[in-house]
Amino acid sequence: MKIMVVGGGGREHAIIKKLKENKSVTEIYALPGNGGMHADAVCVPIGAKDIPAIVDFAKGNEIDYAVVAPDDPLVLGCVDELEKAGIPCFGPRANAAIIEGSKVFSKNLMKKYGIPTAKYEVFSNDAEALSYLEKAPIPTVIKADGLALGKGVIIAATREEAYDAVKSIMTDKKFGNSGNSIVVEEFLTGPEVSVLAFTDGKTVKPMVSSMDHKRAKDGDKGLNTGGMGTVAPNPYYTADIADECMKKIFMPTIEAMKKEGREFHGCLYFGLMITKDGPKVIEYNCRFGDPETQVVLPLLESDLLTVMQSTTNGTLDSCEVRFSDKHACCVVVASDGYPEKYESGFEIEIPDEIKPSVYVAGAKYENGKLYSSSGRVLGAVGVADTLESAISEAYKKAEKIKLKNAFYRKDIGKKALMAKTGE
Numbered sequence: 001m002k003i004m005v006v007g008g009g010g011r012e013h014a015i016i017k018k019l020k021e022n023k024s025v026t027e028i029y030a031l032p033g034n035g036g037m038h039a040d041a042v043c044v045p046i047g048a049k050d051i052p053a054i055v056d057f058a059k060g061n062e063i064d065y066a067v068v069a070p071d072d073p074l075v076l077g078c079v080d081e082l083e084k085a086g087i088p089c090f091g092p093r094a095n096a097a098i099i100e101g102s103k104v105f106s107k108n109l110m111k112k113y114g115i116p117t118a119k120y121e122v123f124s125n126d127a128e129a130l131s132y133l134e135k136a137p138i139p140t141v142i143k144a145d146g147l148a149l150g151k152g153v154i155i156a157a158t159r160e161e162a163y164d165a166v167k168s169i170m171t172d173k174k175f176g177n178s179g180n181s182i183v184v185e186e187f188l189t190g191p192e193v194s195v196l197a198f199t200d201g202k203t204v205k206p207m208v209s210s211m212d213h214k215r216a217k218d219g220d221k222g223l224n225t226g227g228m229g230t231v232a233p234n235p236y237y238t239a240d241i242a243d244e245c246m247k248k249i250f251m252p253t254i255e256a257m258k259k260e261g262r263e264f265h266g267c268l269y270f271g272l273m274i275t276k277d278g279p280k281v282i283e284y285n286c287r288f289g290d291p292e293t294q295v296v297l298p299l300l301e302s303d304l305l306t307v308m309q310s311t312t313n314g315t316l317d318s319c320e321v322r323f324s325d326k327h328a329c330c331v332v333v334a335s336d337g338y339p340e341k342y343e344s345g346f347e348i349e350i351p352d353e354i355k356p357s358v359y360v361a362g363a364k365y366e367n368g369k370l371y372s373s374s375g376r377v378l379g380a381v382g383v384a385d386t387l388e389s390a391i392s393e394a395y396k397k398a399e400k401i402k403l404k405n406a407f408y409r410k411d412i413g414k415k416a417l418m419a420k421t422g423e
């Protein structure tokens, strides 16, 4: 089978490596992929948002199955266009990807169907938002409606910060049309859990839970990033909480989308906060998370391609989705300065023995050598029987990678370990 994966980061590298375990997969193309994947896929220089070129490539190369991984092409209708060309796909159509593409849509959906989430107001006029904020409880959370490269959420600790957030998103249009409307939301507290779930629009099968580490520096200090590391499973996600989430959040969301005529196929990501009033939805993503995928897929024992195809065909109900009971930890190695200004182009040396568990997020491959080309460069993953040894495995691998002008957090998994021992 010829498979095409749209996207080019560490998440896509993890998906590609897992797909390759299926013996019927003969070729994998990554659009655009990155140089760090050269041993696992044929990288094709077509951008993930260039939908006409993606469709042309798929038709011209007789692609049997396409996996559309990032949010942008999903929201822009990449799956719809590929399906029109007769190519079966993993991922939601645009009318379902809106669950991530519009926060106003997802908040209204949760309100309509009684799915637990933070209380909120929607504004499409900056003066009205500013006037509401004069009396709103502080801290408050301001969210741009549309996609904003993961930067459209501002936690305002003071009223001034809230006003500034409205001005930058709505008045100055920092995120373009994504800021035409905003959600102003109640500030919740509690541990966060990421749950990725396979769904064919009727059945939902959650994957092992995980915990992201979004801040750049140790101790959850520094700026928000795309994610500096992950562990799975997440110790805060107990069996009781998982049951409650299934009943109050996962199934109601799948059924709500179906009732709205927006049947969701693919991977639905539930960003949850375990509050004192129970689990609540912080956000939905219409795709696999990054770097959650790098710890979740190594624990998947079932065949990924078979599971993905069952979400496309509507047969997930009878498809086995089994995870090992091991633990995984991913340590992201990033360029110095990330998530702000950083330099790239430095040589990366990855010893052969750890290559199977290193997922490259941004690199160029030139004359047999690999060079860094992005902020987050790669993730080193450890899998072991205990969380403690998974963390130490991941760090041993991260230490073996030679890359100048790079850093990684030294405390990935520390909070999870403390939660475990505190139990």
Ligand code: AMP
Pocket: 118, 141, 150, 153, 155, 185, 186, 187, 188, 189, 192, 271, 282, 283
């Ligand atoms: P999002 O991009 O929606 O994942 O938001 C980014 C981060 O902002 C989340 O992972 C939370 O840490 C935080 N956040 C979002 N919404 C809230 C909320 N209502 N209360 C507290 N923190 C929030």
Ligand code: GLY
Pocket: 150, 212, 226, 227, 285, 288, 289, 290, 291, 292
């Ligand atoms: N790690 C968070 C995300 O993929 O959005």
